[in-house]
Amino acid sequence: MLPIERRQQLLTWLNKEGTLSITEISNRLQVSEMTVYRDIKPLIEDKKVIKTSGGICLTQETTISSSACTYCLKESNNRHPVQIITHELRVEHLCCPHCGLLRYKDIEKDVSQIICRDFLQDTTISAKMAYFLLDADFNLNCCQPQVLAFDSLKHADQFQKGFGGIVLRFEEAIIEIQKRMNGQSGCGCNKRE
Numbered sequence: 757m758l759p760i761e762r763r764q765q766l767l768t769w770l771n772k773e774g775t776l777s778i779t780e781i782s783n784r785l786q787v788s789e790m791t792v793y794r795d796i797k798p799l800i801e802d803k804k805v806i807k808t809s810g811g812i813c814l815t816q817e818t819t820i821s822s823s824a825c826t827y828c829l830k831e832s833n834n835r836h837p838v839q840i841i842t843h844e845l846r847v848e849h850l851c852c853p854h855c856g857l858l859r860y861k862d863i864e865k866d867v868s869q870i871i872c873r874d875f876l877q878d879t880t881i882s883a884k885m886a887y888f889l890l891d892a893d894f895n896l897n898c899c900q901p902q903v904l905a906f907d908s909l910k911h912a913d914q915f916q917k918g919f920g921g922i923v924l925r926f927e928e929a930i931i932e933i934q935k936r937m938n939g940q941s942g943c944g945c946n947k948r949e
């Protein structure tokens with residue numbers, strides 16, 4: 757793993773887990789604690805993370821910007837969020853794959869990683885490798901057209917057999933959603949009254 761990849765991984769973990777100790781990070785990344793300190797130095801200088809007694813955690817600024825969807829601005833309480841990490845290590849949070857894919861298209865050249873969660877197993881996967889199911893008869897209560905992400909084609913196919921819809925790859929899914937949105941920006945969220 758390159759230093760930049762380790763930093764991205766670190767931000768993803770911190771975002772999910774809050775605080776991490778240096779020892780824990782060094783174990784997980786399988787690098788020395790010295791390397792961990794070197795890796796986090798720019799993050800601390802950039803005020804992305806701060807040192808605490810227990811290790812390091814995200815700064816207030818990084819944490820606050822994480823509660824609302826960057827694309828549709830809805831509070832992101834969906835259990836299938838998407839994260840986009842830019843080359844400058846900014847982490848954006850999107851409420852669901854619908855917003856994730858549209859946002860990706862908007863800032864494509866700045867994106868270093870786009871991460872989503874497998875719909876069935878709840879594991880973290882790279883969106884670029886995922887399979888996306890559109891139009892399934894299964895309501896996530898998030899943005900329309902609804903998009904579900906799957907790690908494996910087998911699962912996507914099985915889910916599609918049960919709930920209908922179409923299975924698409926990353927790029928195809930983006931094109932399809934954009935087409936359905938008819939060039940509108942924003943998203944067809946079912947905004948609660």
Ligand SMILES: [Zn+2]
Binds near residue numbers: 825850851852855
């Ligand atoms: Zn959204």
Ligand SMILES: [Zn+2]
Binds near residue numbers: 828851854
């Ligand atoms: Zn959404």
